[in-house]
Amino acid sequence: MNQTTVNGIQMSYGDEGRGTALVLVHGFPLSRKAWGRQAGLPGCRVITPDLAGFGQSDARSGRVTMDQFADDVHALLVGFQSGPVILAGHSMGGYIALAFARKYPALLRGLVLVGTKAGPDTPEGAAGRRATADKVKAGGVGVVTAVMAPKMLAGGTGDPALVAAVLGMMAGATPEGVIGALLGMAERPDSTPWLATLTKPVLVVTGANDVLIPAAESEKLAAALPQATLRVIPEAGHLVAWEQPAAFNEALTGWVAGLAA
Numbered sequence: 001m002n003q004t005t006v007n008g009i010q011m012s013y014g015d016e017g018r019g020t021a022l023v024l025v026h027g028f029p030l031s032r033k034a035w036g037r038q039a040g041l042p043g044c045r046v047i048t049p050d051l052a053g054f055g056q057s058d059a060r061s062g063r064v065t066m067d068q069f070a071d072d073v074h075a076l077l078v079g080f081q082s083g084p085v086i087l088a089g090h091s092m093g094g095y096i097a098l099a100f101a102r103k104y105p106a107l108l109r110g111l112v113l114v115g116t117k118a119g120p121d122t123p124e125g126a127a128g129r130r131a132t133a134d135k136v137k138a139g140g141v142g143v144v145t146a147v148m149a150p151k152m153l154a155g156g157t158g159d160p161a162l163v164a165a166v167l168g169m170m171a172g173a174t175p176e177g178v179i180g181a182l183l184g185m186a187e188r189p190d191s192t193p194w195l196a197t198l199t200k201p202v203l204v205v206t207g208a209n210d211v212l213i214p215a216a217e218s219e220k221l222a223a224a225l226p227q228a229t230l231r232v233i234p235e236a237g238h239l240v241a242w243e244q245p246a247a248f249n250e251a252l253t254g255w256v257a258g259l260a261a
């Protein structure tokens with residue numbers, strides 16, 4: 001585990017391998033452990049931050065916008081002096097990756113959007129997030145993790161060992177982190193109108209059986225992007241990179257190799 005100070009907080013991150021810089025941003029309420037099956041990708045330097053308030057990184061107080069999370073990832077990369085990177089974001093990590101692409105295009109070589117979408121919350125969805133934030137204040141992060149862990153998987157609740165593994169990826173989530181991200185996601189802007197202006201290459205990946213952000217969202221995303229490749233991975237849910245690592249890693253490394261060619 002590595003640690004550094006970014007924008008006033010201690011951020012933990014993984015940094016393994018050599019080659020093309022590939023930054024993997026986890027979803028909510030996960031941690032960099034969600035990318036445990038992407039370690040050792042051939043020809044890649046794999047950088048996996050724990051977002052503020054998740055995994056082993058310090059929390060911020062109050063609402064944390066997608067722009068703030070993107071600023072933290074940016075500060076980490078500036079510290080590395082890595083040059084332009086391939087940035088992959090899963091779900092909330094995808095909202096953050098889109099914010100990063102808007103704010104820091106010079107540091108971006110390509111984007112990988114995994115199980116995510118460009119649209120904002122509906123008013124009802126945003127209100128639901130605020131209500132959940134209040135429940136977390138009163139009852140702790142288990143209010144969220146117990147509900148979300150089974151929904152991350154294609155098979156749902158079927159296998160307690162798999163659900164326990166996902167809960168392990170959520171173990172470092174703090175109440176401040178969960179509340180801050182819920183309030184930040186509730187306010188995130190609609191990225192849809194901006195997609196047509198994103199001229200970088202994008203790989204869009206989804207699990208065919210994602211129940212949290214259905215595959216149709218990824219199809220919409222890919223259709224709205226000028227330079228997108230869409231991969232729909234069978235027998236995978238929201239946590240596609242962990243559930244089907246061979247197919248996911250093959251899609252990712254194949255696409256990265258195509259960029260380098």
Ligand code: MLT
Pocket residue numbers: 026027028029090091092093185212238
């Ligand atoms: C995630 O996995 O990051 C969340 O499902 C995203 C969301 O709640 O919109």
